[in-house]
Amino acid sequence: MTRVAVICGGVGAARLLNGLIRVTDPAGVTAIANVGDDVVLHGLHISPDLDTITYTTAGAVSGERGWGLEGETWQAMTELGHYGGDGNRNWFSLGDRDLGTHLYRTSRLAEGAPLSSVTAEIAARWGLRFDLVPVTNDRLRTFVTTVDEGEIAFQEYFVRRQHAVAVTAVRFEGAEAATPAPGVLDAIATAERIVIAPSNPVVSIDPVLAVPGVRDALAARRADVVAVSPIIGGKALKGPADRLMTELGREASVVGVADWYRDLIGTLVVDEVDADAGPEVEALGMTCVAMPTIMASVEVTDALARACLAGGR
Amino acid sequence: MTRVAVICGGVGAARLLNGLIRVTDPAGVTAIANVGDDVVLHGLHISPDLDTITYTTAGAVSGERGWGLEGETWQAMTELGHYGGDGNRNWFSLGDRDLGTHLYRTSRLAEGAPLSSVTAEIAARWGLRFDLVPVTNDRLRTFVTTVDEGEIAFQEYFVRRQHAVAVTAVRFEGAEAATPAPGVLDAIATAERIVIAPSNPVVSIDPVLAVPGVRDALAARRADVVAVSPIIGGKALKGPADRLMTELGREASVVGVADWYRDLIGTLVVDEVDADAGPEVEALGMTCVAMPTIMASVEVTDALARACLAGGR
Numbered sequence: 084m085t086r087v088a089v090i091c092g093g094v095g096a097a098r099l100l101n102g103l104i105r106v107t108d109p110a111g112v113t114a115i116a117n118v119g120d121d122v123v124l125h126g127l128h129i130s131p132d133l134d135t136i137t138y139t140t141a142g143a144v145s146g147e148r149g150w151g152l153e154g155e156t157w158q159a160m161t162e163l164g165h166y167g168g169d170g171n172r173n174w175f176s177l178g179d180r181d182l183g184t185h186l187y188r189t190s191r192l193a194e195g196a197p198l199s200s201v202t203a204e205i206a207a208r209w210g211l212r213f214d215l216v217p218v219t220n221d222r223l224r225t226f227v228t229t230v231d232e233g234e235i236a237f238q239e240y241f242v243r244r245q246h247a248v249a250v251t252a253v254r255f256e257g258a259e260a261a262t263p264a265p266g267v268l269d270a271i272a273t274a275e276r277i278v279i280a281p282s283n284p285v286v287s288i289d290p291v292l293a294v295p296g297v298r299d300a301l302a303a304r305r306a307d308v309v310a311v312s313p314i315i316g317g318k319a320l321k322g323p324a325d326r327l328m329t330e331l332g333r334e335a336s337v338v339g340v341a342d343w344y345r346d347l348i349g350t351l352v353v354d355e356v357d358a359d360a361g362p363e364v365e366a367l368g369m370t371c372v373a374m375p376t377i378m379a380s381v382e383v384t385d386a387l388a389r390a391c392l393a394g395g396r
Numbered sequence: 397m398t399r400v401a402v403i404c405g406g407v408g409a410a411r412l413l414n415g416l417i418r419v420t421d422p423a424g425v426t427a428i429a430n431v432g433d434d435v436v437l438h439g440l441h442i443s444p445d446l447d448t449i450t451y452t453t454a455g456a457v458s459g460e461r462g463w464g465l466e467g468e469t470w471q472a473m474t475e476l477g478h479y480g481g482d483g484n485r486n487w488f489s490l491g492d493r494d495l496g497t498h499l500y501r502t503s504r505l506a507e508g509a510p511l512s513s514v515t516a517e518i519a520a521r522w523g524l525r526f527d528l529v530p531v532t533n534d535r536l537r538t539f540v541t542t543v544d545e546g547e548i549a550f551q552e553y554f555v556r557r558q559h560a561v562a563v564t565a566v567r568f569e570g571a572e573a574a575t576p577a578p579g580v581l582d583a584i585a586t587a588e589r590i591v592i593a594p595s596n597p598v599v600s601i602d603p604v605l606a607v608p609g610v611r612d613a614l615a616a617r618r619a620d621v622v623a624v625s626p627i628i629g630g631k632a633l634k635g636p637a638d639r640l641m642t643e644l645g646r647e648a649s650v651v652g653v654a655d656w657y658r659d660l661i662g663t664l665v666v667d668e669v670d671a672d673a674g675p676e677v678e679a680l681g682m683t684c685v686a687m688p689t690i691m692a693s694v695e696v697t698d699a700l701a702r703a704c705l706a707g708g709r
Contacts, residue, residue, distance in 0.1 A: 126439040126502035158469050162496025166521050172503060179492040183475020189439035190485060208479050 084111040085392060088274040090301075091116045092287025093132040094149045094321060095313055096280030097139030098378040102388030103278070104140060104213055105381075112213035113270035115297075117282070118198065119225035119255055119290030122238045124175055125163075127185040128192055131238075132287065133202055133217060134184060141209035149321070152180050174243045199264040214266070218291045221261035225290050228252040237286065246323035250330050253285055258293035271300040278391045279310035281376065283324040284343045285331065298347065306349040309391050311376060312340045315354040320377065336360065341367045350394055352376060352387070370394075397424040398705060401587040403614070404429045405600025406445040407462045407634060408626055409593030410452030411691040415701030416591070417453060417526055418694075425526035426583035428610075430595070431511065432538035432568055432603030435551045437488055438476075440498040441505055444551075445600065446515055446530060447497060454522035462634070465493050487556045512577040527579070531604045534574035538603050541565040550599065559636035563643050566598055571606035584613040591704045592623035594689065596637040597656045598644065611660070619662040622704050624689060625653045628667040633690065649673065654680045663707055665689060665700070683707075 085107050089100060091114050103112055117132045131150065138144040138152055145153045155178030164173040177185065184205060191201040197220040206215045225237035230249040240246055271277055279301075282288050292298045301308055317336050319325040325335040333339045337353040341364040344351070350370040353360065358373035365371050378384040398420050402413060404427050416425055430445045444463065451457040451465055458466045468491030477486040490498065497518060504514040510533040519528045538550035543562040553559055584590055592614075595601050605611045614621055630649050632638040638648035646652045650666040654677040657664070663683040666673065671686035678684050691697040 124503075125499035126441070126506060127499075128439070156469060156471050156492065158492035159472065159495040159499060162493045163499050164496075166496065166500040166517065167504075172500065177499075179469065179471035179495075180475045182472040182492075182495060183477075183479065186438035186440075186472060186476050186490075187479040187485065190437075191480075193439060204479065 084108045085276065086111045086270075086274045087113070087392065088270040088277045089114045090277070090279045090288055090291050091132065091136060092280060092282025093117075093120075093135040094139070095282045095311075095378075096132070096287075097136045097144070098384060099278070099280045099311065099388060099391070100136060100140050100213070102378070102384035103391070106385050106388045107392055109212035113266065113274070114213060114215045115218050115267050115270065115291060116215060117287050117291050118217045118219060119223050119286065120237045120241065121224065122175070122236065124177070125172075126189065127177075127182075128189045129175075129177070129185050130188065130198070130202070130217070133205075133215065134181070136215055137206055137209050137211060140211055140213070143209065151176070151178050155180055175238060197264070199266075214270070216264050216266055216270070218264060218267055218297065219261040219294045220264045222257045223261050223290060223294065224256040225286055226254045226256055227286070228254070241286075241323075246326070250327055253289065253327075253331070255290045255293040258290070259295065261294045263294050263296050267294075268296055268300050271297070271304060274304075275307065276392055276394060277301065277304055277308045279308065279344060279348065281311040281313040283313060283319070283322055283327070284340060285324060285327040292347075301347045305347060307394065308348045309350040309352060309394055310340070310344050310348045311352045311387065311391065312337045312354065312357070314340050315376065316356045337371075338363045338367075341369060341371070345369070352390055397421045398589065399424045399583075399587045400426070400589045400591060400705065401583040402427045402591045402593055403601055403604050404445065404449060404593050405595025406430075406433075406448040407452070408595045408624075408691075409445070409600075410449045410457070411697060412591070412593045412624065412701060412704070413449060413453050413526070415691070415694075415697035416704070419698050419701045420705055422525035426579065426587070427526060427528045428531050428580050428583065428604060429528060430600050430604050431530045431532060432536050432599065433550045433554065434537065435488070435549065437490075438485075439502065440490075440495075441502045442488075442490070442498050443501065443511070443515070443530070446518075446528065447494070449528055450519055450522050450524060453524055453526070456522065464489070464491050468493055488551060510577070512579075527583070529577050529579055529583070531577060531580060531610065532574040532607045533577050535570045536574050536603060536607065537569040538599055539567045539569055540599070541567070554599075554636075559639070563640055566602065566640075566644070568603045568606040571603070572608065574607045576607050576609050581609055581613050584610070584617060587617075588620065589705055589707060590614060590617055590621045592621065592657065592661065594624040594626040596626060596632070596635055596640070597653060598637060598640040605660075614660045618660060620707065621661045622663040622665060622707055623653070623657050623661045624665045624700065624704065625650045625667065625670070627653050628689065629669045650684075651676045651680075654682060654684070658682070665703055
């Protein structure tokens, strides 16, 4: 059994995990997920990345949306939309079935269960055969500083404003005081392979790295760490990774990604359209592998997963 | 415009209010509702009596259940039922549309709005034309002491155990420190008529009376206070009022109700089946009026409402 640790954001990570658990024994896979985009809304604790990974790998995610459940209904949100002065309390869509997950998580956390235990319980209900672990059980929240409105919470930026505002800084509140959840550092230390999923480096992977001990644990395994670039031909497939990198003064390209992770990874997998950048990536002290990375088919996904397991080779 | 204050529990109060707002100008009606059965479940603040009154008087309540919304769906509860070790986290049914109300209330309370403001906002969304006020904005929670399990929270008794366990005592946590919500004492002091709805005296009306100032305010208006007996022929139409009265050493009868309220009411309206008890009720120092009180038709409901407005005469 190959032991693999995967540093995860949401959609891109979930899709790569789908491949990994097909091409290797799921029991050897530990997914370490971002919780910086967790949010308490209407009293409910919502963990978008954990849920996207769970629903996706359970085969229950909405294919159209990429988040939430297939065949979802929206009665609660419709009703919520009837309330309140600003008429816009339902900007963060919570499907009726999805609410069951949030109600459960919120109950268990209120009972004193750590998020990692609750996550394992939710994973068990969905039949996940790999380990899904939040990077920390402590409160970690991503904030972004916007040009027009100052600092706002991540979901205010990402969902409410549909990441259509310029960002000058990112902060991970609680990171300094957070400790890695049980199993996180051990999974990184003992895995044969560590994969940084094609998630947003700035707001999905960086909050994971901001938990004390995680960055060092990766750096210590640098030769065995493979990242998949979320930037393809200078653009993010989904989400604001390209704009965020530019706004923060970095290059929105596979070279920019290589530079972002340069102390942590031995290999960067880039899309075939970025093959030309290979030498520039390798000049940063890592191996560059170019191959199809758009996970629109099982074949591409599984080949990408196999390449990650092989260290890109 | 006649000013009427109504001391309310849930279903019985909601039905009587439906009559009152048909037979008098709703703008003169203030419903003062129990919050002792409020509960925080899965992180959500639920106010069952406030919601039953709102949904019923809005014509949106489930006729079959008497609580919750007509045409409701149950996706969130079904999903919640899939989670958790004991497999019984969904004992308190929250419909999907109903969840919209709880999400809104919980959000607003978290923002610092008092429950009375939130209640008014919810009432406005449902088009209520009378004032609905929680008896207090402070935390007030009903607990019952059971023979077999000691003290348990009200909804654990009422819903989870379907009130099928014997009770030896009732306690209203927070009552001593609570203050009446804005408008409560004034509504009682200035109403031409005060009505105690046919709600459970032990666990619906008593928590309202337990808020300092409310009992005295009613006693000061005793001659103008009319109660409708929730006990008919020795039985509660719905719920455990009869058993609770017996268990607490009182008589489950209109005489028992008259005795329960003896310092507070000038008139007790009893069902026609209890007409014989009139002299015994009147011996407790109040007027007794016997008439149909089972609010199964608009005619009976409106006649009962008119009788209440007329002080039973």
